[in-house]
């Protein structure tokens with residue numbers, strides 16, 4: 001198979017490519033990425049020389065470029081990670097989110113339809129359901145109730161993708177995962193931001209009272225789920241991917257403080273993000289039952305290893321700090 005991974009120079013996409021090259025040695029992987037502020041080939045520095053991997057720079061919303069990369073590489077399957085992914089930035093300016101997260105998906109769907117590809121996987125998020133609690137977790141049929149322009153752009157793309165399945169029979173699946181954590185996450189996101197601030201002697205800014213809760217999914221667990229959906233997911237289906245490891249932001253930051261106590265980190269509470277969802281919780285029974293997936297990492301082990309990774313890899317994150325906006 002020839003697999004197009006869009007957004008493969010970002011956090012989850014780069015971890016997915018690394019996993020694919022391990023698990024699919026006979027397949028050819030094409031990484032198509034615009035290299036925005038969040039996309040870095042240094043995320044893949046260790047794998048670049050491989051013969052069955054190629055990088056092509058381009059915009060998923062550019063029809064000519066998207067069609068060319070699919071046609072030239074005789075692509076069979078597209079896994080779309082390409083997106084603007086930071087909620088705070090979507091509040092400052094929604095335009096790049098509409099461009100990449102919505103128009104980009106529309107362009108890819110058209111190309112997948114035109115060249116009759118075998119499968120399209122749209123990587124979405126639990127944020128499309130809006131605030132939910134672990135007592136009443138959202139299943140795949142729950143109503144979409146996004147709060148941020150980011151989540152709204154993802155929900156819109158999901159609906160468009162489903163319409164392409166219903167109207168044109170484009171064989172596609174959608175995954176909606178919880179918050180990912182792990183190595184190579186851009187240092188504007190909660191965990192790498194707090195670790196890198198600590199290591200630089202800066203305060204740790206927490207929104208509001210820090211009681212907003214997220215479900216923390218190890219990126220490797222999510223990548224395994226996506227690979228299973230790529231291989232065995234039923235066309236037209238949505239798959240939630242959860243970890244059931246709920247932590248408030250304050251708990252996460254205190255866990256980081258504990259591990260990095262030698263740096264004497266200090267928390268600073270700052271004004272809350274507008275429309276900050278109180279919590280997310282999703283029901284992932286479907287992927288467990290249909291595809292036999294389950295997470296392997298518990299948060300305690302995963303977060304410990306992740307913090308250590310950022311501590312020993314300042315050469316990866318230091319050059320990226322110029323694009324991190326201060327809270």
Ligand SMILES: NC(=O)c1ccc[n+]([C@@H]2O[C@H](COP(=O)([O-])OP(=O)(O)OC[C@H]3O[C@@H](n4cnc5c(N)ncnc54)[C@H](O)[C@@H]3O)[C@@H](O)[C@H]2O)c1
Nearest residue numbers: 007009010011012034035036038039059060082083085180
């Ligand atoms: N990180 C999470 O916790 C999380 C959780 C659920 C879902 N998701 C979804 O997973 C996907 C990947 O998230 P991430 O955290 O790896 O994001 P990221 O910001 O780290 O990476 C996004 C990548 O997409 C590329 N990109 C952006 N616009 C593009 C365009 N128009 N054309 C080509 N490439 C473009 C960027 O250069 C970057 O490499 C996103 O769709 C996001 O919505 C993320």
